[in-house]
Amino acid sequence: MLNRYALLAAAGFLLMGCNKVQSNPTPSATAGSTVPAPIQALAKAGGIEITGSMDAPQGYQGFLGRYHDQPVPVYLLPDGQHAVIGSLYDAKGGDLTSGPFRDALTPRLDAGLWSSLEKTAWVAEGSNHPKHIVYVFTDTECPYCHRLWQATQPYLQQGDVQIRNIIVAVIAPQSLGRGAAVLAAADPHATYVAHEQHFRDNSPVQVLKDVPEAIRKKIDGNEALMDKLGIDGTPTLLYQDAKGTIRMVPGMPSAATLKTIFGS
Structure with a gap:
């Protein structure tokens, strides 16, 4: 079973605020036909809801997930057979996740x-x-x-x-x-x-x-x-x-x- 706190920490998006009380606090995994099987399997195993997509480095596919009402980044690895939750970094320690993750979460403000x-x-x-x-x-x-x-x-x-x-x-x-x-x-x-x-x-x-x-x-x-x-x-x-x-x-x-x- 995936650890809740590890998932929340992986998001890197915890804020000093009061979380909204949800009528259904444990999201169920949702997977449409466009969501790859490894992402669907990860969502089902971890109680994650896949809510959208996000930009990812070449070869990867990025997805937005929600776990206990917190957003988390989810990736399909280049082999197309494995999925992970968390941030990606390059060889120099550059954060490849925070920017695309933040952009994907930002609604249209007009x-x-x-x-x-x-x-x-x-x-x-x-x-x-x-x-x-x-x-x-x-x-x-x-x-x-x-x-x-x-x-x-x-x-x-x-x-x-x-x-x-x-x-x-x-x-x-x-x-x-x-x-x-x-x-x-x-x-x-x-x-x-x-x-x-x-x-x-x-x-x-x-x-x-x-x-x-x-x-x-x-x-x-x-x-x-x-x-x-x-x-x-x-x-x-x-x-x-x-x-x-x-x-x-x-x-x-x-x-x-x-x-x-x-x-x-």
């Missing part, structure tokens, strides 16, 4: 996506007339989302930045009720801030037992876009860089990455 983000149910912080907007998929129960909230407060003081927190409910049973309480509040911003300020203590934002249907639909819509983008956890940030290119940053960003996103 103007249509930015328009979709604008239509989600979000809670804004910062400037009312921003020059720079950052969207964050966030769950009220996610400790990494809270860490991000703390880390971004100084940037909001700059006066030209706005963070739009897209509320989802994917982490814990109370996520839906608390997220709904924020969106249903008379002042969602003040309610959201009050929750974050007391995240480690006792949140003053009570979990709604009966979520209004209209609010539920808003959160469902947020999660639908999250799924469309292939986002597996919170927080995940999306922003436009200086050239107008949309960038996605999953997990809790490093201090250097925060400076890149928000400016020094």
Whole structure:
């Protein structure tokens, strides 16, 4: 039996964030007619779902796999008879996997996506007339989302930045009720801030037992876009860089990455 942690480590893609809770946490192997037999056999043996393809060095075939909701690179070896999971390196130690793996996982980020983000149910912080907007998929129960909230407060003081927190409910049973309480509040911003300020203590934002249907639909819509983008956890940030290119940053960003996103 393949070791779960070895597979996750092989991906090289573990992030500081809260993983989305799945209704079926153990993906089953899926294999279409275009997937070679060794890849199908590996998927079946390891409980891996083959979700797509990726670029690979000459002679190899690269595939995207998912194991316990984490992406993993899978290769068919040049002999066509054997399959492996993990990263490939050349004779000089050059990483031949990370770039193609990252590219294959990156969804198409275009103007249509930015328009979709604008239509989600979000809670804004910062400037009312921003020059720079950052969207964050966030769950009220996610400790990494809270860490991000703390880390971004100084940037909001700059006066030209706005963070739009897209509320989802994917982490814990109370996520839906608390997220709904924020969106249903008379002042969602003040309610959201009050929750974050007391995240480690006792949140003053009570979990709604009966979520209004209209609010539920808003959160469902947020999660639908999250799924469309292939986002597996919170927080995940999306922003436009200086050239107008949309960038996605999953997990809790490093201090250097925060400076890149928000400016020094």
